[in-house]
Amino acid sequence: MSKPKKLSFADRLLGWFDVHGRHDLPWQSPRDAYRVWLSEVMLQQTQVATVIPYFDRFIKALPTLPDLAEADEDTVLALWSGLGYYRRARFLHAAAKQCVALHGGELPRDYDALAALPGIGRSTAGAILAQAHGLRFPILDGNVKRVMTRFHGIHGHPGQSAIEKQLWALADKHTPAARAADYTQAIMDLGATLCVRSRPACEECPMSVDCVAFRDDLTGQLPSTKPGKVTPTRQTVMLVLRDAQQRVLLERRGEQGVWAGLWSLPEALDSEDAWKAAERLARIDDARALAPFTHVFSHYKLKVEPLLFDEATAHAAIADNPRLRWCDTGDIAALGLPAPVRSLLQSL
DNA sequence: AACGCGGGGCA
């Protein structure tokens, strides 16, 4: 006796959808390509609840694709007003005109022709073909990405091309030949109502029995967040000139750029430059490298190599420079210093 | 205040 065959991803999802899915969205009835297209473009940027009134208003004013093509741009933009991403409204308008000019006033049923229209990429083309015509095409919007990364336990930011490729393959694998329209709506509904970004409702989710993220308690880590931009690393040598009274020479930074206006240490590009710079500031004869450290800014990292010049004797000339001053510990406490510089000086 | 959203456009 053979075991009962395990339900496929699509079958389980569709079973849930029939009971709990959304069946009364305005673009579901009547479900034509123009309405699906409009809803998809609006939904690229905005959630269902917000989209509905905009969709209703838009479709009432411009009920068919030729109506949109003939409308003037101001009308289209006015109907879009409040949704943001106005370039999409312009693409929508331009695509409608192209459909009138090239495709008999209808959206093409051919994937390549559809994806060639402005504002329609792979996912939107798939959604239109699946939802309006029941054709087996996958979609990969934010909902599907979230469901796939969690269900399969895919680590790595979905924006990375390798991850995205993997997600497309999984989205395609799970898309059934039968009920393609319902499946497309079902997976979006799952992502929008249960498999939400924070605090997903796994207890109610029909897919959790086979979901890797649920099994391994990873729903909080998946999908992986966008990695911080690879920040460039810059280097600097900070000069710690200390005189016989243990005072340190501080230099006020310029008004532009990082740490603007703060008191900091004189800097040099490298250790060779550091000697020259130090000799301009004081009479010195000995240097000792201190422990280097890296300071992280939002947009770059700064590797700091501090160089200590002890027993420095100030040149008379620098006394006249208001941007330079010899400070003892008490002075330093009262001045605005960048945190890493303060910390460096305290460690001396 | 930071992040995410699909697709287009640019290096």
Place this chain on the structure above:
DNA sequence: TGCCCAGCGTT
């Protein structure tokens, strides 16, 4: 190819 952008909603 990878990256930046748009404008608003969500967290």
